[in-house]
Amino acid sequence: MSELAAAVALFLLLNLAAALVVVARGPGAADRMLAALLFGTTGVAMLMLSALALAQPPIVDVALVLALLAAIAGIAFVRRSWRTPERTDA
Amino acid sequence: MLDVASATLMLLGAGFFLAGTVGLLRFPDIYSRLHALTKADNLGVGCIAVALALQADGLAAGLKLLLVWPLVLLASATVSYAIAERARALGVPLDGGAPDDAP
Amino acid sequence: MNADLVFDLVLGAGLLWSAAGALLGRDRYGAVILFIVFGLLMTLAWVRLAAPDIALAEAAIGAGLTGALLLDALGGDSAGTAQRGASRWLLLPLAGAIAILLAGALRGLPAPSGELREAVSAALAHSGVSHPVTAVLLNFRGYDTLLEVSVLLAALLGVLGAARDARPARLSAAPLLQAATRVLVPFMLLTAGYLLWAGAHRPGGAFQAAAVLAAGAVLLALVGMLGGWTRPALRTRLAIAAGPAVFLLVAAPSFERTLLLQLPPQHAGRLILLIEAALTLSLGFILAGLFLALLRGDTAGDGQA
Numbered sequence: 212m213s214e215l216a217a218a219v220a221l222f223l224l225l226n227l228a229a230a231l232v233v234v235a236r237g238p239g240a241a242d243r244m245l246a247a248l249l250f251g252t253t254g255v256a257m258l259m260l261s262a263l264a265l266a267q268p269p270i271v272d273v274a275l276v277l278a279l280l281a282a283i284a285g286i287a288f289v290r291r292s293w294r295t296p297e298r299t300d301a
Numbered sequence: 302m303l304d305v306a307s308a309t310l311m312l313l314g315a316g317f318f319l320a321g322t323v324g325l326l327r328f329p330d331i332y333s334r335l336h337a338l339t340k341a342d343n344l345g346v347g348c349i350a351v352a353l354a355l356q357a358d359g360l361a362a363g364l365k366l367l368l369v370w371p372l373v374l375l376a377s378a379t380v381s382y383a384i385a386e387r388a389r390a391l392g393v394p395l396d397g398g399a400p401d402d403a404p
Numbered sequence: 405m406n407a408d409l410v411f412d413l414v415l416g417a418g419l420l421w422s423a424a425g426a427l428l429g430r431d432r433y434g435a436v437i438l439f440i441v442f443g444l445l446m447t448l449a450w451v452r453l454a455a456p457d458i459a460l461a462e463a464a465i466g467a468g469l470t471g472a473l474l475l476d477a478l479g480g481d482s483a484g485t486a487q488r489g490a491s492r493w494l495l496l497p498l499a500g501a502i503a504i505l506l507a508g509a510l511r512g513l514p515a516p517s518g519e520l521r522e523a524v525s526a527a528l529a530h531s532g533v534s535h536p537v538t539a540v541l542l543n544f545r546g547y548d549t550l551l552e553v554s555v556l557l558a559a560l561l562g563v564l565g566a567a568r569d570a571r572p573a574r575l576s577a578a579p580l581l582q583a584a585t586r587v588l589v590p591f592m593l594l595t596a597g598y599l600l601w602a603g604a605h606r607p608g609g610a611f612q613a614a615a616v617l618a619a620g621a622v623l624l625a626l627v628g629m630l631g632g633w634t635r636p637a638l639r640t641r642l643a644i645a646a647g648p649a650v651f652l653l654v655a656a657p658s659f660e661r662t663l664l665l666q667l668p669p670q671h672a673g674r675l676i677l678l679i680e681a682a683l684t685l686s687l688g689f690i691l692a693g694l695f696l697a698l699l700r701g702d703t704a705g706d707g708q709a
Contacts, residue, residue, distance in 0.1 A: 212356060214407070215308055219315045219349075221411045224448075226322040228414060233325055234437055235425060239393070241331050241384055243437050245338055248380065249325060250444045251467065252342045253318060255373060256349045259366060260311075261451050263353055269456045269607040271365055272599070273447065276612070277463045278372040279592060280619045284440055284471035285380035286581060286626050289387045291479040292433070372591065379584040 217264040220257045227253055240295075244288045251281035307352040314348030317341055329396050331388050335381045342377035346370055412452060419445050427495045430487055436478055440471045456607035457537045460599070464612055465691075468619025472626065473695050532672025533604040541609065542676045546665040550651050553683060557648060560690045563697050567634065573701035574631035581627040592620035600684050604673070610647075610680040614687030621692035625699055632699030640689060647686025651679050 230253075233246040258274035261267075317340055324337020350370040357363035422445060425438035443466025450459035524536050524544070531539035541549050596613040603609030624630035636644070654675055655665045667675050 212304055212307060215311060216353075217407045217411070219311050221407050221414075222315050223318055224411060224414050224418075226318055228418060229322050230325060231418060231421065231441070234422075234441055235434065239331060240433060241388060241393070242325075242334060243434065245331070245334055245384070246325060247437050247440050247444075248377075249321065249338055249341065250441050252338075252346060252373060252377065254444045254448065255369060256314065256318065256346050257448060258451060259349060259353050259369065261448075263356060265451070265454070267454070267456060268358070268362060270451055270459070271362070271369075272602070272607065273451065273456060273459045273463050274369055275365065275372070276460055276595065276599075276616060277444075277447065277467055278369045278376065279588065279595060280464060280468035280616070281373075282376035282380050282584070282588065283468045283619055283623050283626065284475065285376075286383060286623070287472035287475040289380070289383040290575065290578070290581075290626055292475045293387055293391070294479060295391065372588075375584060375587060379581060382580060383578075 213264045213266065216260040220260040220264060223253050223257050223260070240293060241288075244285065244293075248281070248285050251277065251284070255281070303355050307355045310348045310352035310355075314345045314352065317345035317348060321345060331393055332385060332395060335385055339377055339381050343374055346373045415445060415448055415452065419449060427499060428492055430492075432488055433478060435488070436471075436474045439474065440466065443467070443470065457609065457612070460607055460612040461615060464615035464619060468622060469615065469691060469695065472622050473698075476695070476699070530669040530672070532667065532669065532674070532676050535603065535605050535607070537607065538603045538609055538676070538680075542679060543665075543667055543672060546651075546655070546667070546679075550648070550655065550665070553648050553651065553687065556687065556690050557644070560644065560693050560697075563694055564633070564636070567697045573699045575626065575628040575699075576702055577628040582629055585623055585627050585629060589620045589624060592616050592623075596620075596684065596688070600680055603680060604677065610683035611687060613684045614691055617684065617688030618691035618695070621688070622695050625696055630696070632701075633693060633697045636693070640693075644686050644689045644693070647679075647683040650682035654679055 227250055230246045230249050234243050234250075237243040237246060255274045255278045258270055258277065262270035262274070321337050321341025324340070325334050328334045328337055347370050350366050354363040354366040357366060419442065422438045422442040426435045426442055429435040429438060443462060447459050447462045447466065450456070450462055521536075524540060527544070528534065528536060528539055531543045533539050533542070596616040599608040599613040599616060600610060601608075603613075621630060625632065633640075654667070658666050
């Protein structure tokens, strides 16, 4: 079971590698932020899986904290940084 | 038996995450990308949380894992709404069309 | 070539990519996003390095604090053009020099022999806690922690000195976001208390708890439920001073002895909890203050969700 957890965690990391392309390139400002939010959620799942794969239950606490605070960056983006439709470099 | 359920759920969760990532890469506009993202957030994390909770040592550990799921749901729903509303207000076009000014 | 090795390689590559992008990217907004991503990947790296305490701190600070701080700064009118000039390439040799220095220092260290771990384990019973990291931070090397807290306090004093606005800034209300905040912030308080308590026997501690508290304050400010700081009130100042003050008070009896901050074993557990509780309060205020003192009011073009 822990090997499967490790394998799924690796699969999720490869997903993130693909999302990293959107962070770098992404057609719009919000799309790049979206990719970063995907990083957050996938990170939570990866942490939960790692807790099982590495047999260290405290890692679930890290997942909990990340899940709790992930919304803050998204809200900061919407309320403070997003000023033009396409990019924030205008 | 429990192991089979956990394994199935884990793979299902991984599938939802894959769908989310593919959606992020392939969908035409911000609104549909948000839609794809929330599937990964809600169902992906949910399946994996339940799968791991079934494997947990004891009730407290299992409940802690299950606590992560509604928190992610809440955060994801809130931020998605905020992004979509702001996109509308800024006039971000639907489906790659022309930008419109009237929300 | 097993799954772990592939995982570490991909993670390492991701870290390098996002770090390079954050430092050298031309687009300032992209650099900020990549920095946030870098923080998340670092959390995973700490977990892989079997350091859950640091992973907790990285998750709390990276997700809640630095991301919001940078994004807030990005939207300000004084951000000017969002493209960075060619001078940013100077960062490359600078980063390279630091990397070489660190590599050299790492090579000069003795090979890890486990002696340190054995020494800590042997003394753990007298330290008052059962988690080795907390024992080292708050007991064996408590003096270092005291100095680190002082550094953070100095940083806040610097920020307060730089804050310019005379009127307190408060963002416009956002009804739906406030509703979600009313659910999230109590959970953050609960989590902070849990992390503080857990620090005695599992990963956690004052710093992580304080970071979660500060993130809660940042969230409240972002949705318009909390205003920024101009001149902190007396209560706030007392709260900020409480942590270092308690720490110094506990350290005071040992001033005349040769070893600073030697906690008597029979009281060590309670003293550590006392110090950590006071530190959580103070550091929470300090970390929140780093954001709140620089909060600018709404300007035209900001999101009114």
